Amino acid sequence: MDNQPRVTAIITSRERFSYAEESLRSFYEHTELPCRVVYVDVNSPQDRWERLKRLGDELGFTAIRLNKYVSPNCARNVGLRFAESEYVVFLDNDVDYTPGWLEPLVACADKEKAAMVGPLYLHGPLDEQVVHMAGGDMEFSGVWGTREFKQTQRYFMKHITEVPEKEMRRQQCDIIEFHCALVRREIFDRVGGMDEGLLTTREHLDFSQRVLDAGGTVWFEPESVITYRMPPPFALTDLPYFMLRWSDAWTEDTLRHFANKYGIRPSYVERVTKNRKGRQWLLFEQIKQYLPDSLGESGTKVVKRSFQKVEPLLNRAVVEVLTFRDEPLQWQVHHGSADRTRAKVPAS
Structure with missing residues (x-):
């Protein structure tokens, strides 16, 4: 263990498979600090899995293939079985990186004794410089069972030039996101693993709160910068997982679980409508490119309204089929031939 890297990167599918290879190449291009990499594949198409194995041989990472679609929190828990390092950094498979992104996160955790550290999260292509989150806040208020909950992503969708310079400094916050989250591994001994009752959303809020409740600290480190590459585009083979991942059924179960866990008013589950609109917006952005120009703006609006009426029924049917x-969860492990940092392989 003396020569093992201090960090294990656990990369999981956020909502699609088709950006994974590009994201992995960006990771290796911009990561200089020695780091063990574990990629957890959630039943992507077989040809994509074969490409991942070849890429693992080329770049030197361990690829774990699950036998069915699972939530990101479930995939993170599987990845954690392969982490023996001082830190783990959770990453989504649709992230682009900037040079030296990892070192500032580790430096912050070392100096501040932080339990969790997150970077400056951008949104979209790097050259657009749009902020996704520069640290975040959350607040509970009221009486248990009818509590209100509010969370804020600081400077969400602002251009980076709109963020005051004084805010672009290392500082404590309440939440960071799993697009990229460095976590001190020993904190799991105190708070447990990821809550698999959270299937679609609220995962970062829950884990951050558990860390805070256990006396750990959460930090924002703007010297580290990554960007989240939100779809579209999708590959057609992405769509079944995307539809399940953001389904009304999974979202409703998630919000009810989160509300019960933190004593939030039951009507919190009404947020499922907001998630549905987000899902429909992303899907329709993909569909729009195939509509004939002759429809014009008014015709496109008619198609969109029809799609919004039909899509929930289609979503329900997809979930029922999937x-x-x-089946019981199982996995297979492929150690890239260039991986010199492999950990013991836990039984599935």
């Missing part, structure tokens, strides 16, 4: 036969 969850009709729920």
Whole structure:
């Protein structure tokens, strides 16, 4: 263990498979600090899995293939079984990186004794310099069972030039996101693993709160910069997982679980409508490119309204098909031939 890297990167699917290879190449291009890499594949198409194995041989990472679609928190828990390092950094498979992004996160954790550290999160292509989050806040208020909950992503969707210079400094915050989150591994001994009752959303809020409740600290480190590459585009083979991942059923279960866990008013589950609109917006942005120009703006609006009425029924049907036969979770492991940092392989 003396010569093992201090960090294990656990990369999981956020909502699609088709950006994974590009994201992995960006990771290796911009990561200089020695780091063990574990990629958890959640039942992507077989040809994509074969490409991941070849890429693992080329770049030197361990690829773990699960036998079914699972939530990101479930995939993170599987990845954690392969982490023996001082730190883990959770990453989504649709992230682009900037040079030296990892070192500032580790430096912050070392100096501040932080339990969690997050970077400056951008949104979209790097050259657009749009902020996704520069640290975040959350607040609970009221009486248990009817509590209100509010969370804020600082400077969300602002251009980076709109963020005051005084805010672009290392500082404590309440939340960071799993697009990129460095976590001191020993904190899991105090708070446990990821809550697999959270299937679609609230995962970062829950884990950050558990860390804070355990006396750990959460930090924003703007010297580290990554960007989240939100779809579209999708590959057609992305869509079943995307539809399940953001389904009304998974979202409703998630919000009800989160509300019960933190004593939030039951009507919090009404947020499912907001998630549905987000899902429909992303899907329609993909569909729009195939509509004939002759439809014009008014015709496109008619198609969009029709799509919004039909899509929830389609979503429900997709979920029923995908969850009709729920098999026990299993996985296979492929150690890239260039991986010199492999950990013991836990049993599935």
